[in-house]
Amino acid sequence: MNLGHFSLIFAKATLVDPDDPDLRGHRAVNGGGFVHRAELVDVLAAKARELGVEIRYDAGVTGFDADADGVAVHVGDERIRAGWLVGCDGARSVVRRLVGADFPGVDPEQLSYQAIVDIDGELPDGDMTETGFYMHGEMPQGGLLVGCTEFVSELPYRDEPVTAEELEASLRRVSGREVTVTALHHGSRYSDTTRQAAEYRHGRVLLAGDAAHVHPPFGGQGMNLGIGDAVNLGWKLAATIRGTAPDGLLDTYQEERHPAGKWVQDWTMAQVALLRPDPRSRALRAVMREMLDTVDATTYVVKHIAGVWRSSLVRDVDLGDGSRLAERCRDGRGLLVGDPELVGLATKYGLIFVEGDEPLLVRPDGVVAWAGDGDPAAAVSRWFSHSIE
Ligand SMILES: Cc1cc2nc3c(=O)[nH]c(=O)nc-3n(C[C@H](O)[C@H](O)[C@H](O)COP(=O)(O)OP(=O)(O)OC[C@H]3O[C@@H](n4cnc5c(N)ncnc54)[C@H](O)[C@@H]3O)c2cc1C
Numbered sequence: 001m002n003l004g005h006f007s008l009i010f011a012k013a014t015l016v017d018p019d020d021p022d023l024r025g026h027r028a029v030n031g032g033g034f035v036h037r038a039e040l041v042d043v044l045a046a047k048a049r050e051l052g053v054e055i056r057y058d059a060g061v062t063g064f065d066a067d068a069d070g071v072a073v074h075v076g077d078e079r080i081r082a083g084w085l086v087g088c089d090g091a092r093s094v095v096r097r098l099v100g101a102d103f104p105g106v107d108p109e110q111l112s113y114q115a116i117v118d119i120d121g122e123l124p125d126g127d128m129t130e131t132g133f134y135m136h137g138e139m140p141q142g143g144l145l146v147g148c149t150e151f152v153s154e155l156p157y158r159d160e161p162v163t164a165e166e167l168e169a170s171l172r173r174v175s176g177r178e179v180t181v182t183a184l185h186h187g188s189r190y191s192d193t194t195r196q197a198a199e200y201r202h203g204r205v206l207l208a209g210d211a212a213h214v215h216p217p218f219g220g221q222g223m224n225l226g227i228g229d230a231v232n233l234g235w236k237l238a239a240t241i242r243g244t245a246p247d248g249l250l251d252t253y254q255e256e257r258h259p260a261g262k263w264v265q266d267w268t269m270a271q272v273a274l275l276r277p278d279p280r281s282r283a284l285r286a287v288m289r290e291m292l293d294t295v296d297a298t299t300y301v302v303k304h305i306a307g308v309w310r311s312s313l314v315r316d317v318d319l320g321d322g323s324r325l326a327e328r329c330r331d332g333r334g335l336l337v338g339d340p341e342l343v344g345l346a347t348k349y350g351l352i353f354v355e356g357d358e359p360l361l362v363r364p365d366g367v368v369a370w371a372g373d374g375d376p377a378a379a380v381s382r383w384f385s386h387s388i389e
Helices: 037-050 094-099 164-175 222-242 252-275 279-291 295-306 340-348 377-383
Strands: 002-006 009-012 063-066 071-075 078-082 085-087 110-120 126-128 132-138 144-151 180-191 194-196 205-207 335-338 352-355 360-362 368-371
Touching (some): 002 295, 009 279, 063 094, 094 205, 110 164, 132 164, 144 164, 222 252
Parallel strands (some): 085 205, 335 352
Antiparallel strands (some): 110 144, 126 132, 132 144, 360 368
16 A cells, blocks of 8 residues: 655555554544545535535625725625635635735746547557656546646646547647547646745735645645645634634734645645656666565655644643543643643633643644643633633
8 A cells, every 4th residue: 555655656554654653543644545636625515514614606706805803795796795815716816916925937848648548559558758757547437537647838728628639639630549539528637837926915915725825736745735734824814803713813824824835835836856757767766666675665755645744733642531632622622631729721712621630732623833841821811812801
């Protein structure tokens, strides 16, 4: 079994150090598996509706007017007044463009296709060639799932739908095989464009997910990064709207999430470099392949993919009172574990209190804000307001 890959060099589960302190008991190495995006979207949408959120699928945002008190969002002729606008409208974000966000980065050198097709002709399972690389596999419901990437000097297409002819030409250039795409059931294009908004907050307008950062998809980090943005921003924005946020809380979104996005960008760009067809890159790739045959390198890569290498996220532990930590955090409040004398502090700041021998302050997004034997008061007032008396 593989636990992910670095530049399509797979990390074997058998080579992960089972005693690594960051990975021991972690789900990435302990029965973790694939989650289908559509299923995840259903779960998130159901939760949002349960909390009273109205989801509108027919509402393309075309503009907005922001002032000191809020935002008027344009949806066609309609104007929706809101206190805040979070642009999570994907890689080509209208919100990012209209707010005038600086979006510096690196231009693409790869053009990739992902498609479900029928083909005529012999095509080996996959290969890295002088122009790119490809792979394919049978879909359970029929058809062939094909991934094909070419190194290019510029992107020839952008908005038009993928055609069978275009994909066929790319497959032929990369594979050197005279294959014919006889049917295209689904086709999408993507590139390795790597850009990040310099600022995630512009007054009352914020950016999250692909609207804030785009990068190559290698390693499956993009959606995870966006969910990390949402979890980090959600409770801070809620506290700001309720008037219970300590000074500067919302600005910590940029401080914490911009570096996370930058790290994923570097991690994925390094993988593009290792896929280049020139002799030096191929030599470097061979070195990396040898390294990924060792326990140390595989453990390192899996820890980075799983996001546990310098994570401050708390583990879901048994709290010793019959409940688990994740269950207790579900209502979005912070949680203080410690000696009974801390009950007063927890109550003052609206925190859940759990008596325990290992003192811990957990933010609503699961980040450990403090742990140890000292006084947690400073950490509590840094992240929470005592307006709940
Ligand atoms: C081939 C490939 C494989 C990938 N595999 C993985 C993986 O395994 N794991 C992983 O974590 N990530 C993966 N990713 C990355 C992942 O798909 C993206 O990072 C993720 O979808 C970004 O989510 P998002 O919500 O920010 O943006 P999007 O998914 O793009 O969603 C944006 C939403 O905003 C809507 N929208 C756009 N404009 C407007 C507007 N003007 N008004 C209103 N709504 C608007 C869109 O309709 C869409 O619903 C992959 C990407 C690619 C290309």
